[in-house]
Amino acid sequence: MDKQGFTTGIVHGDRQPGAEHGGVRQPIHTSVQYGFERVEDLIGVFQGTKKGGFNYARQGTPTTAALERKITSLEQGVGSICFGTGMAGICAVFLTLLRAGDHLVSSRYVFGNTNSVFGTLRTLGIEVTTVDATSADAVANAIKPNTRMVFVETIANPGTQIPDLEGIGALCRERGLAYVVDNTITSPALFVPKAVGASLVVNSLTKTIAGHGAALGGAVTDTGLFDWSTYPNIADDYRGSAPKEQGLLQVRKKGLRDMGGSLSSEQAHSIAMGAETLALRVARCSDNALALARFLEGHEAIGRVFYPGLESHPQYAIAQKLFKGASWLLSFELRRADRMIDFVNALKLPIKATGLGDTRTLIIPVAPTIFHEAGPEVRKSMGISDGMLRLSAGIEDAEDLIADFDQALKLAL
Missing domain, CATH: 3.90.1150.10 (Aspartate Aminotransferase, domain 1)
Structure with missing residues (x-):
């Protein structure tokens, strides 16, 4: 079938891999542990050699995986990770991909809680500079030798300022910087940050995508445009994966397994249904x-x-x-x-x-x-x-x- 429209893809996406028992939606998997007939398969899931398996719900369930596929499709990415909240996703990106001594450049027009996180990053030895990102030149002037990442929101909350999204994207490509775009306000229904060169896209699923004020959730999507083999902060444990997988793998292992910012299956199911409209x-x-x-x-x-x-x-x-x-x-x-x-x-x-x-x-x-x-x-x-x-x-x-x-x-x- 030819490429489907936006809403058609959301509504029928659950059926593509085949839902259990012919269900038209993916079911809710509430199990915390996942067993295997062969211990070799359990070992493979732990070591990352067996794809698509589950071992413990803190790192994901079949229900959260179904939502991740949906978000990945919406954002035209190569993979996504779902979190318990949007703030958990943002914190996971910063805390797993930045280290003491690194420098982050951000728009000064950001969500109040995100601004609060910047204060926490500074106490951990991560330098943060906020600028008027409506000008790509302002971002360029803030870049230092230790700059690793640039962060912006598509439409700032609450002042509605819009960064020079294209100009900053070109700048990050030129300088080899990770470009993180929070797409919460616009959502992929109005804008796909991959079009301006974003490396990672953050969504607070609680808001536009779920849309009914009934479920908390967040997501981080890798667009596939950034070569993580060039990024100095990827741990050796994850260097064995394909370059385009290394960043998201580190965020998942550290943000979900270590930090526990997990999304429940019940909330994931609610978000997936809200996303249909x-x-x-x-x-x-x-x-x-x-x-x-x-x-x-x-x-x-x-x-x-x-x-x-x-x-x-x-x-x-x-x-x-x-x-x-x-x-x-x-x-x-x-x-x-x-x-x-x-x-x-x-x-x-x-x-x-x-x-x-x-x-x-x-x-x-x-x-x-x-x-x-x-x-x-x-x-x-x-x-x-x-x-x-x-x-x-x-x-x-x-x-x-x-x-x-x-x-x-x-x-x-």
Whole structure:
């Protein structure tokens, strides 16, 4: 059969390797241990000579493996590893592929918890430099002889800044650096980072891919573009594998076996089912976010609106060129920050909650919550004002959302 469309591939992918007993979905495997008729096969799984086997659920199960195949297909990669959360995946990448004395260059516009991890890396002797990654030149100027990796998010949370994804990709290829792209906000439904030369792609499966606020999970995908035989931090134990497998093998062994950041079979099954409607949900949420952004941009109570689908956005041209849509992430500032509490409490439809990528619209004030620990100096460097609100647009009817915001904004004047 010719190459299938995006959603067709997700919906029917489980059936391709053959589900047990003719099931149309892969089953949930809850077993922790996996036995073998021949001890030679058990030894082979431990030593990596027997492919596709399982020994202990901390390193994966048939259910998590099925989800990994699905994510790999979506991201057009050569392999994926699933984790208990997106943060477990990010930490696994940094802590298994970087060593004391190494240097990481990152966009300064990153998720608050990721920014917190940078502080932890510094205590371990890993140098971290954050720059305005909307300019590839800024990234280039930060590179040092001990730089090993560059990290960016496709659309920054919460300010929606978009890095020069293509320029940074070309720079990393030229300098031989691992290029790690967090694709959580866009997801493979809107963008495939392999197209800009990403080495590894991170997704918080909890958000866009699972999409219903009902399961935690994360994934790291290797695009196959990076030659890990040239990367100095691969342990000798993993050098015997093919060059394109070495990086992901080390992340799996250290991140799952040693650190225990495992995804349960039950959560993997829930995520796999949520992923079937990925393209449909993302299209609806993006349409709603754009409608709200246009409404808010014209309202007298609003100071600024941050949404890549608006022509006023600084990286609008990049979003139009690279992304199939501008996602559900929308942020905006009230002209009067002192009216924020009254305004948010007056909203009836958006749920006052943290989290992103849900089917329901979520809203949260940024400075006093998810970026409170970062402090005022970091918030200022990231363009986060006291009046900024972050919105994750859901799949409700756009007219209802706009009407709700219209009535609540009367309290923000």
